[in-house]
Amino acid sequence: MTQQTVEHVGALLRDARGEKGWTQGQLASELGTSQSAVARMETGRQNLSLKMIQRLEDIFGRSIVKVGRQQMTHLRVEGGRTLSGAVDVNTSKNAGVALLCASLINRGTTILRRLARIEEVNRIVEVLTSIGVECTWLNANDLQIRRPATLDLDSMDVAAARRTRSVIMLLGPLLDERAEYQLPYAGGCDLGTRTVEPHMQALRQFGLEVEAKSGFYSVQAPPADSHDRNFVLTERGDTVTENAIMAAAHRQGTTVIRNASPNYMVQDLCFYLEMLGVKIEGVGTTTLRITGRPAINADIEYFPSEDPIEAMSLITAAIVTNSEVTIRRVPIEFMEIELNMLEHMGQELEISGEYVARNGRTRLVDVTTKPSELRAAVDKIHPMPFPGLNIDNLPFFAVIAGNATGQTMIHDWVYENRAIYLTELNKLGANVQLLDPHRIYVNGPTKWRAAEVGCPPALRPAACILLAMLAARGTSELRNIYVIERGYEDLAERLNSIGAGIEYFQD
Numbered sequence: 001m002t003q004q005t006v007e008h009v010g011a012l013l014r015d016a017r018g019e020k021g022w023t024q025g026q027l028a029s030e031l032g033t034s035q036s037a038v039a040r041m042e043t044g045r046q047n048l049s050l051k052m053i054q055r056l057e058d059i060f061g062r063s064i065v066k067v068g069r070q071q072m073t074h075l076r077v078e079g080g081r082t083l084s085g086a087v088d089v090n091t092s093k094n095a096g097v098a099l100l101c102a103s104l105i106n107r108g109t110t111i112l113r114r115l116a117r118i119e120e121v122n123r124i125v126e127v128l129t130s131i132g133v134e135c136t137w138l139n140a141n142d143l144q145i146r147r148p149a150t151l152d153l154d155s156m157d158v159a160a161a162r163r164t165r166s167v168i169m170l171l172g173p174l175l176d177e178r179a180e181y182q183l184p185y186a187g188g189c190d191l192g193t194r195t196v197e198p199h200m201q202a203l204r205q206f207g208l209e210v211e212a213k214s215g216f217y218s219v220q221a222p223p224a225d226s227h228d229r230n231f232v233l234t235e236r237g238d239t240v241t242e243n244a245i246m247a248a249a250h251r252q253g254t255t256v257i258r259n260a261s262p263n264y265m266v267q268d269l270c271f272y273l274e275m276l277g278v279k280i281e282g283v284g285t286t287t288l289r290i291t292g293r294p295a296i297n298a299d300i301e302y303f304p305s306e307d308p309i310e311a312m313s314l315i316t317a318a319i320v321t322n323s324e325v326t327i328r329r330v331p332i333e334f335m336e337i338e339l340n341m342l343e344h345m346g347q348e349l350e351i352s353g354e355y356v357a358r359n360g361r362t363r364l365v366d367v368t369t370k371p372s373e374l375r376a377a378v379d380k381i382h383p384m385p386f387p388g389l390n391i392d393n394l395p396f397f398a399v400i401a402g403n404a405t406g407q408t409m410i411h412d413w414v415y416e417n418r419a420i421y422l423t424e425l426n427k428l429g430a431n432v433q434l435l436d437p438h439r440i441y442v443n444g445p446t447k448w449r450a451a452e453v454g455c456p457p458a459l460r461p462a463a464c465i466l467l468a469m470l471a472a473r474g475t476s477e478l479r480n481i482y483v484i485e486r487g488y489e490d491l492a493e494r495l496n497s498i499g500a501g502i503e504y505f506q507d
Contacts, residue, residue: 007043007044009041009044009053010041010042010043010044011042013041013042013056014042016056016060017042017060019060020060024038024039024042025038027059029138029139029140030059030137030139030140031052031055031056031059031140033140058122071506071507072479072480072482072506072507073480073481073482073485073504073505073506074477074478074479074480074481074504074505074506074507075466075477075478075481075492075502075503075504075505076475076476076477076502076503076504076505077450077466077469077470077472077475077476077477077478077500077501077502078474078475078501078502079448079450079469079470079471079472079473079474079475079476079501080471080472080473080474081321081470081499081500081501082321082322082323082499083317083318083321083323083325083470083495083498083499083500084323084324084325084498084499085325085326085497085498085499086325086326086327086328086366086498087314087325087326087327087328087494087495087497087498088328088329089306089307089310089311089314089327089328089329089330089331090114090116090306090307090310090488090489091114091115091116091303091304091305091306091307092116092264092265092268092304092305092306092307092308092309092310093116093118093120093121093307093309093310093487093488094238094264094265094307094309095264095265095268095269095304095305095307096112096115096116096118096120096121096304097120097121097124097164097166097169098166098169098239098242098265098266098268098269099112099115099268099269099272099302099304100112100121100124100125100128100143100145101124101166101169101170101172101173101242101246102173102242102246102249102269102272102273103128103133103145103147104128104133104147104151104170104173104174104177105173105246105249105250105273105276105296106147106276106296106297106298106300107147107149107295107296107297108146108296108297108298108299108300109144109145109146109299109300110144110145110146110300110301110302111138111142111143111144111145111300111301111302112142112143112145112301112302112303112304113141113142113301113302113303113304113358114141114142114303114304114358115141115142115143115304116141116304116307116489117140117141117489118485118486118487118488118489119482119485119486119487120164120166120486120487123160123161123163123164123166124164124166124167125143126157126160127156127157127160127161127164127167127170128145128147129157130152130155130156130157130160131151131152131153131155131156132147132148132150132151132152132155133145133146133147133148133151134146134147134148151174151177151178153174153177153178153181153182154181156183156184158184161183161184162184162185164486165239166239167183167184168183168196168199168239168243169239169242169243169246170183171183171199171203171208171210171217171219171243171247172203172242172243172244172245172246172247173246173247173250174219175203175206175208175221175222175246175247175250175251176221176222176224176251177221178221179220179221180218180219180220180221181219182213182216182217182218182219183216183217183219184215184216184217185212185215185216185217198233198234198235198237198240199239199240199243201233201234202231202233202240202243202244202247202257203243203244203247205229205231205244205255206222206229206247206248206251207222207223207225208220208221208222208247209222224252225252225253226252226253227253228253228254228255228256229248229253229254229255229256230255230256230258231256231257231258232258232259233257233258233259233260234259236259236260236261236286236385237261238261238263238265238266240261241257241260241261241263241266241288242265242266242269244257244260245257245260245266245269245270245273245280245288245290246269246273248290248292249273249276249278249290249292249293249296250292250293250294250296251292251294252292252294253291253292254289254290254291254292255288255289255290255292256287256288256289256290257287257288257290258286258287259286260282260285260286260287260288261286261385261386262283262284262285262286262386262387263334263385263386263390264305264307264308264331264333264334264362264386267283267284267305267361267362268304268305268359268362270283270288271283271302271359271361272300272302275298275300275302276293276296276298276300277293277296277298278290278291278292278293278296279291302359303357303358303359304359305331305357305358305359305361305362306329306330306331306357306362306364307331308330308331308334308335308338308390308393309390309392309393309460309487310488311327311329311330311331311335311367312335312338312390312393312396313396313463313467313488313491314327314494314495315327315330315338315342315367315369315396316396316399316400316464316467317467317470317495317498317500318369318498319342319347319369319372319374319400319403320399320400320402320403320448320467320468320470320471321470321471322371322372322403322471323369323371323498323499324368324369324370324371325368325369325498326366326367326368327366327367327368327369328366329357329364329366330364330365330366330367331357331362331363331364332351332354332363332364332365333362333363333387334386334390335367336387337387337388337389337390338389338390338393339351339367341377341381341389341397342400344377344378345374345375345376345377345400345401345404346372346373346374346375346404347369347370347372347374347400348369348370348371348372349367349368349369349370350367350368350370351365351366351367351368352365352366352367353365373405374400374403374404374405374444374445375404375405375406376401376404376405376406376407376408376442376444377397377401377404377408377409380408380409380410380411380439381394381397381401381408381409381410381411382394382410382411382412382413383412383413383414391414392460394410394412394460395412395418395422395460395461395463395464396460396463396464396467397410398410398422398425398430398432398440398442398464399425399464399467399468401442401444402425402430402431402432402442402444402445402446402448402468403444403445403446403471404442404444404445405444405445406443406444407441407442407443407444408441408442408444409435409439409440409441409442410422410439410440410441410442411438411439412438412439412440413438415438415458416437416438417437417458418458418460418461419434419436419437419438419439419440420434420437421456421457421458421461421462422440422461422464423440424453424456424461424465425464425465425468427451427453428446428448428449428450428451428453428465428468428469428472428476429446429447429448429449429451429472430442430446430448430468431443431444431446448468448469448471448472448473449472449473449474450469450472450473450474450475450476451472451476452476452477452479453465453469453476453477453478453479454478454479454480455478455479455480455481455482455483455484456483457483458483459483459484459486459487460487462478462481462483462484463484463487463488463491465478466478466481466484466491466502470495470500492504
């Protein structure tokens with residue numbers, strides 16, 4: 001920005017703050033910054049990033065400068081830098097969206113502390129607000145949620161709902177909210193056919209009836225009952241399990257769910273519901289026994305635990321740049337297979353002693369990467385339901401294998417299209433061979449080179465391309481990064497804090 005533009009933005013900012021009747025300190029609290037920083041912004045003594053301008057526009061609900069959301073945001077990456085220092089893992093995106101949905105079960109006030117401020121969360125908050133839920137950011141990352149006695153489901157923000165697949169997780173909390181209502185089709189990543197039938201099969205156990213119509217699910221609530229239930233999920237999916245848990249949590253009687261996912265976001269959901277007084281046995285196993293509470297009215301605060309997928313992203317950034325970096329607050333229970341696999345490939349790691357997350361339950365460690373000579377994995381790398389290698393962590397091994405000597409097979413058996421998106425790494429100098437829609441060979445080592453690449457429409461492959469750009473000497477551009485912002489909070493800024501050279505720009 002020119003100095004004149006910065007001063008003009010500062011004046012607009014003062015006016016917007018004045019209209020809200022806020023002090024500089026109150027705005028600083030919303031932004032998660034200092035009052036002196038706000039003062040510098042308002043007097044034109046501090047340049048503003050696009051990210052900060054967009055956050056201000058979110059807060060004030062108005063345009064600050066003409067960089068509006070209708071324009072696509074891109075990243076410019078100066079690659080080839082060695083990273084150093086330490087960076088904390090943020091709280092879990094997947095746990096955050098589940099907890100937002102689960103807050104509808106509580107007639108009291110829920111405060112979610114240190115919630116990931118990402119686009120996926122923003123979309124769910126928009127949906128909740130549109131149906132009458134009071135969502136208040138107490139500061140940059142603490143969200144207070146109060147639901148009304150009756151939700152206005154007819155006013156649901158359809159556009160926001162269709163920009164996230166997480167909207168399907170409202171079916172469990174809304175089980176018997178109203179006799180009939182409509183829910184928009186879920187959106188999100190383009191990963192091929194991701195059927196919602198397992199959700200329907202689980203919720204039919206409670207008597208819920210769902211019919212797919214043009215653009216909407218038509219939902220009929222079940223009659224009230226106090227029956228005990230015992231059923232097996234046909235798919236051990238994370239969101240399927242969460243939907244079933246949320247339905248059982250406010251249904252009278254005891255529900256036994258077999259073949260349940262014991263993954264990190266499911267555990268976080270269970271810990272939250274336990275604080276609401278729901279009795280859950282078997283957390284962390286594939287058999288859950290849930291004794292529901294039909295009426296829940298509690299004022300609670302909850303800290304979601306740290307995100308193992310973000311932890312893997314940061315570890316990958318350090319490995320692909322051959323750097324020594326400490327990644328703090330890594331949820332070790334959900335990273336043990338990944339770290340073991342890395343050590344088998346020759347990656348040297350230092351792992352600290354364990355300590356407890358803010359939720360009082362999740363075990364954390366600090367992981368320090370060391371510059372290492374990597375070799376290809378002896379066997380194929382493939383995901384498995386927890387406690388296996390996490391499905392969402394699998395793509396990062398394509399970038400890591402690019403730094404290893406030899407040929408590595410990556411088998412992504414879960415999604416039809418995701419392996420195809422990983423061939424975009426070839427634009428940065430990788431040698432990725434597509435064997436079929438589920439399998440690739442990665443041949444290394446790679447001499448990464450700078451390039452302009454469009455973001456694929458899938459979160460983890462998009463993040464992989466950004467991480468590979470860190471290793472590519474020269475200037476790369478990653479175009480249209482909305483999909484990354486769906487799942488990461490300030491990833492570019494946080495990578496910059498350990499030595500990366502990334503900037504936002506718009507056309």
